[in-house]
């Protein structure tokens with residue numbers, strides 16, 4: 001099965017800082033929403049809580065060791081976020097996340113650091129925004145080993161490139 005990680009990654013591997021993203025790239029966020037529309041989007045509980053709502057038009061699948069507790073806490077902290085037209089489920093293993101994903105739809109891994117690492121051996125494709133910066137951070141993307149991953153395409157922009165890698 002095709003399994004794609006989508007991430008914006010700085011030159012030093014940083015993807016996050018203090019549960020936030022240490023840059024503001026509206027074009028990248030817009031592309032993230034467009035690419036993951038109509039997919040199953042698997043995320044860690046911290047990333048999902050950080051976004052604060054399920055994005056419409058896709059199935060959000062949230063990984064947590066405590067699905068009931070995480071769902072209850074999310075509902076309490078974000079009243080009204082689970083609006084009609086949105087979908088979110090909380091699961092406790094990656095296998096369960098893949099099992100609840102609609103087999104007709106592409107599946108994306110949307111982070112963060114713990115969940116990229118967890119899914120890493122099973123990923124077949126990486127959709128990376130390579131950000132031309134070296135910010136301080138506390139969340140990192142795994143190293144993309146050129147012996148394992150081949151660059152399939154690259155679209156340069158100002159300050160970042162959209163790059164697709166596929167597993168050799």
Ligand SMILES: NC(=O)c1ccc[n+]([C@@H]2O[C@H](COP(=O)([O-])OP(=O)(O)OC[C@H]3O[C@@H](n4cnc5c(N)ncnc54)[C@H](OP(=O)(O)O)[C@@H]3O)[C@@H](O)[C@H]2O)c1
Pocket residue numbers: 006007008009014015016017018019020021043044045046047048050063064065066070091092093094110111112113114115116118139
């Ligand atoms: N630049 C990007 O593209 C990008 C994308 C996404 C996120 N980020 C950044 O990444 C950072 C968040 O990453 P993170 O690593 O701290 O958190 P995360 O991966 O989003 O979520 C971690 C949580 O996932 C759950 N989890 C992890 N491993 C699990 C397992 N084996 N089984 C079941 N549940 C598991 C746990 O939830 P419980 O604690 O509920 O058990 C854990 O606390 C933030 O700074 C965010 O902004 C950046």
